[in-house]
Amino acid sequence: MIEKTISCRQIYEGKILNLRVDEVLLPNDKTSLREIVEHNGAVAIVAVTDNDKILLVRQYRKAVERVLIEIPAGKLEKEETPYDCAERELIEETGFRANQLKKVMEIITSPGFCTEKIHLFVANNLVVDYLENDEDEFIDLITLDLDEALGKIVSGEIVDSKTIIGLLYYKMYHSAS
Amino acid sequence: MIEKTISCRQIYEGKILNLRVDEVLLPNDKTSLREIVEHNGAVAIVAVTDNDKILLVRQYRKAVERVLIEIPAGKLEKEETPYDCAERELIEETGFRANQLKKVMEIITSPGFCTEKIHLFVANNLVVDYLENDEDEFIDLITLDLDEALGKIVSGEIVDSKTIIGLLYYKMYHSAS
Numbered sequence: 160m161i162e163k164t165i166s167c168r169q170i171y172e173g174k175i176l177n178l179r180v181d182e183v184l185l186p187n188d189k190t191s192l193r194e195i196v197e198h199n200g201a202v203a204i205v206a207v208t209d210n211d212k213i214l215l216v217r218q219y220r221k222a223v224e225r226v227l228i229e230i231p232a233g234k235l236e237k238e239e240t241p242y243d244c245a246e247r248e249l250i251e252e253t254g255f256r257a258n259q260l261k262k263v264m265e266i267i268t269s270p271g272f273c274t275e276k277i278h279l280f281v282a283n284n285l286v287v288d289y290l291e292n293d294e295d296e297f298i299d300l301i302t303l304d305l306d307e308a309l310g311k312i313v314s315g316e317i318v319d320s321k322t323i324i325g326l327l328y329y330k331m332y333h334s335a336s
Numbered sequence: 337m338i339e340k341t342i343s344c345r346q347i348y349e350g351k352i353l354n355l356r357v358d359e360v361l362l363p364n365d366k367t368s369l370r371e372i373v374e375h376n377g378a379v380a381i382v383a384v385t386d387n388d389k390i391l392l393v394r395q396y397r398k399a400v401e402r403v404l405i406e407i408p409a410g411k412l413e414k415e416e417t418p419y420d421c422a423e424r425e426l427i428e429e430t431g432f433r434a435n436q437l438k439k440v441m442e443i444i445t446s447p448g449f450c451t452e453k454i455h456l457f458v459a460n461n462l463v464v465d466y467l468e469n470d471e472d473e474f475i476d477l478i479t480l481d482l483d484e485a486l487g488k489i490v491s492g493e494i495v496d497s498k499t500i501i502g503l504l505y506y507k508m509y510h511s512a513s
Binding site: 309 | 358
């Protein structure tokens with residue numbers, strides 16, 4: 160099944176992604192091109208308060224030209240561990256520090272063309288830290304009951320893949336209710 | 337919250353994606369760059385046999401250099417409706433035609449940098465059609481009980497976002513068990 164790389168052409172090297180086109184040898188000995196978006200990976204966090212509210216963020220997403228509701232998330236810095244990144248992004252986006260932070264899953268968002276892997280965490284025992292957004296991030300924090308948040312998946316108000324996965328997974332495998 | 341586009345620079349126009357870089361005006365009147373992967377969208381199908389097996393496909397994914405287990409899926413052709421695409425891709429990838437095919441959700445896979453939207457369908461009342469793979473697709477069909485498939489999410493054998501969403505969503509909202 161494996162596709163052997165014959166040649167690589169780097170098209171673009173950017174701030175958050177690179178693009179390359181690989182020529183590959185298929186199992187039938189024909190060749191084909193694979194357009195591949197290189198991404199350094201990210202984390203996402205299902206953060207649950209002591210009274211069972213889920214922390215969510217609203218932000219404008221230029222790619223889809225919409226304000227989306229998402230769980231806190233962010234890109235891995237170079238050399239940063241997923242755990243450190245989850246701790247940092249949770250504080251940056253919500254102002255809360257997690258005394259309990261556990262990785263529960265790895266997600267490949269778009270394996271057809273993108274290398275991105277998201278490390279999903281569940282955060283509990285939240286304490287107020289200091290809220291300091293990234294300079295060019297404009298984020299509203301909202302809190303919802305888990306079932307309210309799940310309702311927004313069914314109604315189509317929540318459409319982001321990592322957020323849908325985080326909420327459904329938490330409901331099925333972590334929530335007491 | 338909205339980011340106004342000041343200028344667009346098209347970097348690449350390809351077979352399955354384009355890349356552009358937008359200069360945007362932020363709410364604080366500063367400017368920033370947004371790297372945006374343009375993708376035409378896709379469909380994915382939770383296809384359930386009359387004896388409650390889920391159809392899944394194994395295929396090599398060059399971007400992540402792994403064989404992944406996924407629900408049947410594929411890109412929208414130009415002008416194609418999501419419904420027609422779901423019907424076509426299910427036949428192409430599994431050899432089954434769905435007598436019942438219902439859209440249940442829209443998913444944005446990576447809103448931070450990509451326009452891709454996946455239309456998620458549930459397919460029932462499957463009948464054998466004719467199996468004809470795309471020329472450069474090499475796919476194994478497998479069937480699993482829903483709970484077996486969910487076990488592969490927990491174990492980390494299933495990592496693809498649309499597949500995780502499809503299986504969890506089906507379990508929570510469509511499955512009788």
